[in-house]
C-alpha cells in the first residue's frame with residue numbers, strides 16, 4: 139500500500155522535474171497567487187453573477203431566492219456558510235450549502251433538483267448554483283467555521299463522514315486518508331493538507347469553493363470532492379448525495395473554530 143503511494147508520488151515528481159526545482163517553482167506560484175489575491179480574486183466575477191442570480195426572478199415560478207433560508211433566517215446570507223452543513227427541520231435532512239441552495243431553487247423557483255443532480259459541473263443550472271455558492275460564501279469570508287454537531291443527525295453524518303474518509307476502495311485501494319493524513323505531503327506541486335488534524339481539515343474545508351488558476355475555473359466543494367473520488371479511482375459520487383455531505387460534515391466539524399478564506403484561490 140505505502141509502496142504504491144510512494145510510486146505515485148515519485149512518478150508525479152519525476153513528471154515535473156527535479157524535486158527542488160518543483161518546490162522553488164511552487165513557491166513562486168504561491169507568490170503569484172498572493173499577488174492575485176491582493177489584486178482581487180477572479181472568483182469575484184462568479185460572486186457578482188451569483189448575487190444577481192439571488193435577486194433575479196427565475197424558473198417556472200418566476201421567483202427570486204430572497205426568501206431562501208440557509209439556516210440563519212429567510213434571505214440572510216451573512217455568516218450562513220460558516221454554519222453549514224447543518225440539520226434543517228423543514229427537510230428533515232442535513233444539507234450543505236449546495237444541497238440547500240438546490241432545495242431553495244426547487245421549492246421557491248420550481249427548478250427541478252434532478253436538472254442539477256444529472257447536470258455537469260460549470261454548466262446549466264449546476265453552473266448557476268456554483269455562482270450562487272460564490273455569492274453566499276463571500277458573506278462568511280474571514281468568519282470562523284462554526285458547525286453545530288449537537289443534533290443526532292449531524293452526529294450521524296459526522297461519523298459516516300469519518301468512516302468514508304478512512305474507507306479503502308477502488309483499483310488502488312486508496313482512502314481519502316491515503317493522500318490526506320500526513321503533514322507536508324505533496325502531489326505534483328500541490329501541498330495536501332493533513333485532514334486528520336483540525337488545522338488541516340480547516341485548511342481543506344475553509345479554502346473551497348475556490349478559483350483554480352491552473353484552468354481558470356471556479357470549483358465548489360462538491361466539485362472538489364467529486365475530483366478526489368476520481369483521484370481515488372473509485373465510483374463518482376452523485377451530486378449532493380449523503381456521502382458527499384457526510385464528508386463535508388466531517389471536515390467542517392473537525393475544522394470548527396478556524397477562519398474560512400472564502401472563496402479561495404488555488405493552483
Ligand code: HEC
Nearest residue numbers: 312313314317325328331341342343345366367369370385
Ligand atoms: C490519490 C490521492 C488523493 C485521494 C485518494 C484523495 N485526494 Fe483529495 N486531493 C488530492 C490532490 C492532489 C488535491 C489537490 C488538488 C489540486 O489542488 O489541484 C486534493 C485536494 C483535496 C482537498 C482540498 C485541499 C486544499 O487545501 O485545497 C480536499 C478537501 C480533499 N482533497 C478531500 C478529499 C477527500 C474527502 C477524499 C476522499 C473522498 C480525497 N480528498 C481523496 C489527492 C487525493
